[in-house]
Amino acid sequence: GITDSFGAAIHALGPSQLTDGVIHRSKRMMLDTLGVGLLGTRTAVFNKAVKYSQTFRSEQRSSVWGRSDLTLPPCYAAFVNGIAVHSMDFDDTWHPATHPSGAVLPALLALAEQLPSRPSGLDLLLAFNVGIEVQGRLLRFSREAYNIPEFHPPSVVGVMGSAAASAKLLGLSPSQCSHALAIAASSAGAPLANAATQTKPLHIGNAARRGLEAARLAQAGLEGNPAVLDVDSGLGVYYKDYSPSAMPDCASGAFRWILEDQDVAFKRIPAHLAMHWLVDAALAASAELQETVWSFDPSQIRRVTLRVPPSKYIDVPLPTTEHQARHSFQFNACSALLDNKVTVASFDPAQINRPALRELLSKVEVTTPADNRPSFDDMYCEVQVETAQGGSCTARCDTFYGHWRKPLSQQDLVEKFCANASSVLSSEGVEGVID
Amino acid sequence: MFYSCTLQKTLKLIRAARRVHNSAVEVLTSPAPEETVTGSFGKFISEVKSEHLSSVVLHRSKRMVLDSIGVGLIGSTTEVFDVVLQHCKHMYGPDNISTVYGRRGVRLSPTLAAFVNGVATHSMDFDDTWHPATHPSGAVLPAVLALSDMMPASRKPSGLDFLLAFNVGIEIQGRLMRFSNEARNIPKRFHPPTVVGPMGSAAACARLLSLDPSQCSHALAIAASLAGAPMANAATQSKPLHIGNASRLGLEAALLASRGLEASPLVLDAVAGVAGFNAFYEDYVPQPLDSPHDGHAFLLEEQDMGFKRFPAHLGMHWVADAAASVHKLLVGAGPGKVSPHQVQDILLRVPLSKYINRPFPESEHEARHSFQFNACSALLDGEVTVKSFTPAAMSRPELHALLSRVRLEHPHDNPANFNLMYGEVQVMLVGGDTVNGRCDTFYGHWRNPLTNQSLRKKFRNNAEAVLPSAKVERLIEAVDDLDRLEDCKDLLSQLQ
Numbered sequence: 001g002i003t004d005s006f007g008a009a010i011h012a013l014g015p016s017q018l019t020d021g022v023i024h025r026s027k028r029m030m031l032d033t034l035g036v037g038l039l040g041t042r043t044a045v046f047n048k049a050v051k052y053s054q055t056f057r058s059e060q061r062s063s064v065w066g067r068s069d070l071t072l073p074p075c076y077a078a079f080v081n082g083i084a085v086h087s088m089d090f091d092d093t094w095h096p097a098t099h100p101s102g103a104v105l106p107a108l109l110a111l112a113e114q115l116p117s118r119p120s121g122l123d124l125l126l127a128f129n130v131g132i133e134v135q136g137r138l139l140r141f142s143r144e145a146y147n148i149p150e151f152h153p154p155s156v157v158g159v160m161g162s163a164a165a166s167a168k169l170l171g172l173s174p175s176q177c178s179h180a181l182a183i184a185a186s187s188a189g190a191p192l193a194n195a196a197t198q199t200k201p202l203h204i205g206n207a208a209r210r211g212l213e214a215a216r217l218a219q220a221g222l223e224g225n226p227a228v229l230d231v232d233s234g235l236g237v238y239y240k241d242y243s244p245s246a247m248p249d250c251a252s253g254a255f256r257w258i259l260e261d262q263d264v265a266f267k268r269i270p271a272h273l274a275m276h277w278l279v280d281a282a283l284a285a286s287a288e289l290q291e292t293v294w295s296f297d298p299s300q301i302r303r304v305t306l307r308v309p310p311s312k313y314i315d316v317p318l319p320t321t322e323h324q325a326r327h328s329f330q331f332n333a334c335s336a337l338l339d340n341k342v343t344v345a346s347f348d349p350a351q352i353n354r355p356a357l358r359e360l361l362s363k364v365e366v367t368t369p370a371d372n373r374p375s376f377d378d379m380y381c382e383v384q385v386e387t388a389q390g391g392s393c394t395a396r397c398d399t400f401y402g403h404w405r406k407p408l409s410q411q412d413l414v415e416k417f418c419a420n421a422s423s424v425l426s427s428e429g430v431e432g433v434i435d
Numbered sequence: 436m437f438y439s440c441t442l443q444k445t446l447k448l449i450r451a452a453r454r455v456h457n458s459a460v461e462v463l464t465s466p467a468p469e470e471t472v473t474g475s476f477g478k479f480i481s482e483v484k485s486e487h488l489s490s491v492v493l494h495r496s497k498r499m500v501l502d503s504i505g506v507g508l509i510g511s512t513t514e515v516f517d518v519v520l521q522h523c524k525h526m527y528g529p530d531n532i533s534t535v536y537g538r539r540g541v542r543l544s545p546t547l548a549a550f551v552n553g554v555a556t557h558s559m560d561f562d563d564t565w566h567p568a569t570h571p572s573g574a575v576l577p578a579v580l581a582l583s584d585m586m587p588a589s590r591k592p593s594g595l596d597f598l599l600a601f602n603v604g605i606e607i608q609g610r611l612m613r614f615s616n617e618a619r620n621i622p623k624r625f626h627p628p629t630v631v632g633p634m635g636s637a638a639a640c641a642r643l644l645s646l647d648p649s650q651c652s653h654a655l656a657i658a659a660s661l662a663g664a665p666m667a668n669a670a671t672q673s674k675p676l677h678i679g680n681a682s683r684l685g686l687e688a689a690l691l692a693s694r695g696l697e698a699s700p701l702v703l704d705a706v707a708g709v710a711g712f713n714a715f716y717e718d719y720v721p722q723p724l725d726s727p728h729d730g731h732a733f734l735l736e737e738q739d740m741g742f743k744r745f746p747a748h749l750g751m752h753w754v755a756d757a758a759a760s761v762h763k764l765l766v767g768a769g770p771g772k773v774s775p776h777q778v779q780d781i782l783l784r785v786p787l788s789k790y791i792n793r794p795f796p797e798s799e800h801e802a803r804h805s806f807q808f809n810a811c812s813a814l815l816d817g818e819v820t821v822k823s824f825t826p827a828a829m830s831r832p833e834l835h836a837l838l839s840r841v842r843l844e845h846p847h848d849n850p851a852n853f854n855l856m857y858g859e860v861q862v863m864l865v866g867g868d869t870v871n872g873r874c875d876t877f878y879g880h881w882r883n884p885l886t887n888q889s890l891r892k893k894f895r896n897n898a899e900a901v902l903p904s905a906k907v908e909r910l911i912e913a914v915d916d917l918d919r920l921e922d923c924k925d926l927l928s929q930l931q
Contacts (some may be wrong), residue, residue, distance in 0.1 A: 024809075042869050043697065043795035048691065048695060048696050049691075049696075051689060052687075052691055052694055055544065056544050056547075057527060057529070057530045057544065058526060058527040058529055060526065060530045073526060073527050073528075074526065076527060105599040113841040137618075140897060149710075150710035151663075151710070151714055152660075155660070156860060158897040171586045181672055182667075182668060182671070182673065183668075183676070184667045184829040185664070185665055185667070185668065186629070186664035186665065186676060186677060186680070187664070187675055187680070188663075188665075189662075189664075189714075190659070190661065190662075191659055191702070191710045191714035191715075192701050192709055192710045192711075192713050193656070193659070193699040193706065193709050193710060193712075194656060194657075194659065194660045194698045194702065194711075197656070197698045197699050198696055198697045198698065199656065199657050199660055199696060199697065199698035199699070202657070202696075203660060204662060205845045206660075206661070207724070213522075213526075216522060216526065217518070217519070217522055218524075220518050220520075220521060220522050222518050222522075222672060222673065222676075223670045223671060223672045223673065223680030224516070224667075224668045224672070224673040226666050226674070227667070228665070228667050228668065231667050232623075233623065233624065233665055233667040234665050234667035234668075235665065236665075237624035237625055237663075237665040237666070237667075238665075240931075255697035283680065303796075311708075312706075312707065312708030312709050313709050315706065329527065334901060353738060404801050416892070
């Protein structure tokens with residue numbers, strides 16, 4: 001069945017199946033993930049999770065990123081590092097939508113520290129790609145995965161990817177790999193309502209942790225449903241339409257990594273992906289106004305109209321928390337118009353609450369044109385700024401810089417990493433990771 | 436470019452109106468906690484006190500505590516319990532905090548103890564069942580025990596505090612299940628203990644930790660992100676982990692909330708376009724909880740618990756009782772055996788449910804979820820017991836002979852609902868005679884509750900599998916006196 005084909009593939013995929021394209025792309029994902037994770041270790045949610053995790057004792061200990069003084073039981077290291085990765089919504093995004101790397105890399109690194117002989121870089125890369133691939137395959141089992149979900153996608157497929165990657169690194173048998181997936185399925189699925197709250201990063205942290213745990217339980221002989229991907233009452237419960245298909249036999253030559261054909265997007269702003277279109281459009285509108293209007297000043301703005309895809313989850317007119325701000329079309333548009341840039345610092349509480357921003361927020365209207373679909377492959381954002389003097393300027397963004405259609409240059413990716421990592425590591429540390 | 440005075444005034448008015456409008460919008464978009472369902476739950480958990488527990492609720496919940504401990508103790512002899520215990524000991528170091536059922540000297544971190552004890556409780560499908568259907572105690576008791584162990588020796592909860600927390604955990608589960616009609620049907624997608632169990636555990640632990648109303652709400656919301664496991668893993672070795680994880684993750688949610696972690700303040704409310712707890716149900720109509728001071732009545736007062744007499748899915752109890760009455764008729768007054776040679780055909784009239792229709796179960800787990808297996812066991816032996824599911828009993832040729840003669844019928848008047856179903860066994864003998872048995876309400880169902888004597892007998896049989904009988908008796912006493920105990924350590928110290 002389908003579950004068997006996944007178990008067989010996880011077991012059988014080898015370094016010879018990795019292509020140059022996939023190696024290149026996945027290394028970029030690992031670098032970006034480490035960087036955003038390191039930056040994320042300065043957040044409140046990360047610190048709460050660390051304090052909680054420190055209540056556990058264990059003999060096996062794994063590293064906590066950016067904290068040379070601290071180790072945790074491997075599952076909890078995966079937990080807190082995963083939280084760090086997603087804590088600022090700065091991690092990579094794929095299509096159909098999920099944040100694939102944060103669910104996998106923390107689990108693998110925590111596990112790698114425990115293996116009797118250290119895995120090679122290639123072993124790690126292979127396991128990483130297995131974890132990404134499984135997620136991509138599962139997302140394609142449903143048309144619903146292309147739309148606004150009920151369950152936060154990283155919580156559905158992330159734990160499965162983590163289980164697959166961990167099973168790969170552990171060298172489990174095909175049957176154990178299938179059971180790892182089955183056990184992980186019982187740990188999947190968190191409702192979307194907790195996105196845009198402080199708990200959202202735990203969706204990724206828990207995906208990493210519980211996938212690793214599932215693989216370890218499978219290694220210990222625990223079994224779940226061997227048809228968990230086949231039946232509607234298995235992984236299918238998370239989707240209204242569910243149509244699974246088998247993984248091709250990797251020896252047959254019919255196997256092709258999804259990452260080969262569909263790259264990920266890297267973020268330049270620690271906010272929901274849709275904000276990137278908006279900010280690019282807002283910056284373009286602002287630039288045009290500055291060129292055409294004599295001494296243009298944001299206080300001259302009379303009205304801002306945003307034409308965006310429909311999504312209640314990111315339509316937040318008056319965000320009060322950092323998490324809400326990262327998920328607010330209105331906030332990101334106004335930040336861009338006021339400051340001519342949106343950066344990590346734009347989401348500080350002081351910045352969120354400044355009067356000039358609150359004032360500008362009151363002038364924003366959001367409309368959702370019928371042709372603007374909530375899909376990261378198809379959406380656009382348009383920003384129209386009208387001034388008190390009667391001037392008007394409209395700019396549109398179809399593909400932001402960092403999207404898979406317009407990938408970050410290697411230089412810009414490395415620059416993002418350095419900026420993030422240097423907040424936590426010394427410069428030798430930063431250089432060391434890049435190498 | 437310049438403005439006229441009127442234009443300036445108009446613009447000022449528009450801006451002022453916008454501000455007023457926006458503050459109204461702000462109120463609408465972030466309703467005050469008192470007006471939300473989620474807020475009402477948080478408030479209830481924080482404000483309810485032991486004096487709100489009626490004597491009926493105290494009595495019924497103490498029976499639940501006793502039964503749950505007993506099935507947990509016998510569950511500590513199962514293979515799946517061993518796997519998870521070894522996993523916890525291997526992945527985590529010894530941590531001298533929370534007791535593990537039935538294993539002298541073994542203690543783990545609180546959430547891990549809750550996990551393994553929860554697994555033990557559900558490992559044999561022997562734990563209590565409620566209506567609408569879930570297994571409420573296994574998700575709550577292990578967490579409340581583990582958390583009580585965690586509290587400093589000088590400030591252990593009293594027996595009454597303990598019982599209050601336990602009842603809060605049960606109540607929240609019952610209330611959540613009433614938000615949906617789907618909860619009354621055979622679950623198709625999510626295994627109910629995984630949906631409401633973590634919420635109950637979080638509520639109970641938030642109560643025991645004396646969190647404020649806002650923290651209690653956040654505990655529920657954090658738990659919601661940990662809820663939900665698919666039905667496909669039920670009737671596999673992983674199923675007991677559903678209860679183990681419910682207990683563990685609810686405790687974790689409460690602990691995280693106590694450290695200030697926040698989540699959605701509207702998780703239980705039905706917000707259009709943003710799925711919260713309603714993600715787990717097709718139909719969902721949430722209701723706020725009344726304040727405990729305002730005429731709130733615990734659900735346990737009106738709807739008692741079902742306790743199982745043997746370790747199998749609740750539906751099995753109807754066919755077993757029906758088949759047992761046929762057995763009695765066939766063997767007459769004395770002890771005897773029914774022989775397959777006498778039997779031509781066995782017809783079972785049962786509700787339609789794929790999950791418990793297994794003609795030839797191959798594993799112990801499958802056998803516990805098989806109308807056919809339980810009917811034939813009871814027909815052969817006159818009863819179904821713990822021993823009916825051993826490999827030896829399962830592989831008996833006479834059992835297989837009977838199994839091959841079973842047919843099922845699903846009458847329209849027999850819905851898959853624990854409040855309404857019945858079980859009928861019609862045996863056609865080789866001579867042509869038929870013998871009928873029917874059970875509308877099995878002994879142990881909430882309409883026909885186990886007597887205290889029967890409940891204690893079940894407890895002794897279970898607990899004596901791992902504890903010396905002196906300890907077993909002390910446990911019975913401790914639970915009986917629970918609402919009068921100053922310090923629940925008298926209970927905590929007898930579990931291993």
